[in-house]
Amino acid sequence: MPYVYLFLAIVTETIGTTALQASQQFTRLVPSLIVVVAYACSFWLLAGALRFMPVGIVYAIWSGLGIVLIAIIGYIIFGQKLDLPAVLGMAMILGGILVIHLFSASARH
Secondary structure, X not given: OHHHXXXXXXXXXXXXXXXXXXXXXXXXXXXXXXXXHHHHHHHHHHHHHHOOOOHHHHHHHHHHHHHHHHHHHHHHHXXXXXXXXXXXXXXXXXHHHHHHHXXXXXXXX
């Protein structure tokens, strides 16, 4: 169950951040409202995951996957390009998340 909360928190945070870009610095109403609702949902779901898992593990996975997903969305939807060091850095973030998930006893519930 904690991973369901965490997965949904990541999805809603990603939606909120995508809407943040689309809101054009809060000058467009609908994307701005999506930002507020999505972030509120994300933090509520994050709190649900924290009932079962340590804050450091939850935050590392939430923020790390959020970074990578937003970079992918930025590339696909907004045409934002990444250079090789940025891609390598994000690969290291994913590697860190895999190490936590596969090998850390702290991530188990």
